[in-house]
Amino acid sequence: MDRRRLLGAAGLAALAPVLAPKMAQAQDAPRYTVALIPGLTTDAFYITMNRGAQAAADALGVELVFQGAADFNPVTQVPVLDAVIARAPDAILIAPTDTTQLVEPLRRANDAGIPVITVDTFIGNGVYQTGAGDADFPLSYIASDNVLGGRIAARALANAIGGEGQVYVSNVNPGISTTDQREEGFKAAMAEEFPNIEVLETQFNENDANNAASQLQAVFARNPNLRGVFGANLFSAIGAANGVQQAGQTGTIRVVAFDAPQSIVDNIKTGLVDMAIAQHPATIGWYGVASAYAHLTGVAIPVAIGTGFTVIDASNVDDPEVAKFIYSE
């Protein structure tokens, strides 16, 4: 159903020349089918990744299949994966929803001769093609470094509050590799670089903005010295921002959001959210398809590709060079 989401890859135009020689041959090259299985289909991050992947697929003459489950859960992702394997695509790009539970299901694809590349999340320890362990068979791991993203968030928040006061992490649920890593990086940077900032207990909101807002109000009620909050995903951030607003503390308690869908960007413009750490999901999708194509045409690919971050705040949100990193269809 998501095949409608083609088109539009302005942000990636700059990268196109890299593969330009290949593109010239795209018409007479064999037509490959590449499947992209996101962590969940209902998330602007993965929808943006699909846009980037589709841009590369169009350029290379590859057919892209985008199929996934509605929530981030191995129980619902594995049946989708099995159905995709049954259709025997030439390569699978997947954001595995669990580091261990997806190992065996993905091995079935590998055993069937379908190369596997993981995007955004990983299996095993994320280090592939080493001959060690039972989860080293994927060809490549293409993602932004979420620990680093958490560190960037910590530095941005610490600078905004002048390096002192209390902060906490508003997080989804424990056990999700990416959000756990963001929290880990945030806390590590705070501990190492900002001794005058106290990081309070993390609050888990189960992806419920209402709950995240209430938690912020409760934490603030007990800790009047609260100066900042790091929302580790979309609903954590918009919920925390609303809690700050309800508490009448907009501008005093700073809010850093991870990820940059349009609603967060709107909140930056109205001042509810101070800054957003944007990943580059379109780049991840683009390199995913391009790497699969390279492998299928006999070109060796790197075992890991790291994509970067962009910090969006009120000062640069209208700059087209920054706005292209806002997540969109």
Add this chain to the structure above:
Amino acid sequence: MASDASPAVAPPADHGAGRQTILQRVASLRAWLFLLALLVGFEAWARAAYGVTFLGNTFNLQSIAIFAVAPLLLATGQTFVIISGGIDLSTGFVMGLAAVVAALVVGWANAVLSPPFAVLMGVFAGVLVAGVPGLVNGVLVAFLKVPPFIGTLGMFGVARGVAFLLATGTTVPVSNPVLAQLGNGRLWGVPWIVIVTALFVLLMHYVLSQTRFGQHNYAIGANAQAARRAGIDIRRHLVRLYVLSSACAGLAGVLYTARFSAGAAQAGEPLILDSVAAVVIGGASLFGGSGTILGTVAGAFVIAVIQYGLVFVNVKPFWQFIAVGVVIIISVLIDQAQRAFAGGRQSE
């Protein structure tokens, strides 16, 4: 509010109602007592551990009221459905659907209408569209004899899919000063969304306890056969019932959009079970025939107070999960014991 729990009682008109009255009065009161105990408990905890007041802090009370809005609205519709002996699992995503529709419609209407009218359009569109899955639920349950659990679970999926399709899988931001005022503004220190919810819930309390629709609802839940013989058009009632439940969810969705300046298809997903728990804590029986809106109000506040209070007294996050679950179980256990005790009277 706690003091007028007793008039919550229902309908003198029906055969079963006389017995229900006593049970309901006790059950509804129990939820308020439970809430009171929780508040006192948190007050003592906050004073003992940190030397601060929990209840004396109006900021806490405001925050809890805001937190309770969405689960309470879902639970209000659910109270009607559960009293009738059914259940409505679709409300979580009906809420999301309404949130997305309201955001989209306000967005479109912004271009042609002045802000207040754009909001009015959005609110009507959100609640109206929410009524559609309710209508389908009602027809499925009333005319096609689909068990409510299954029929509404089906609509849960349909509403979810439609909401995500309309929202293209992401959140739908919307900007309108009147909508923002509705979502986050205050009147004499009370948030507008709390005022709107309180008025709506009072209206629903009146509908359930004072109108023929409410009486029929108890009668059908207590004994559908007898209700039919008494001449109640059960099928028509059920259709209206599920539309009402969806409309409650629709209002919750619209208020969500107002509050967060964005419609999200998954807005109500985490609230489904909380809303059912609020109804049960409030004294309704999952087997139908008993329950009150004022009991449900207490039930929703019990959940809100626990979740807010545990953060306030700084309980470690993982213990919060356990505590919320344990409190729900304890509350229902008390309810069971009470029913066993009251059962003697009932079976006379």
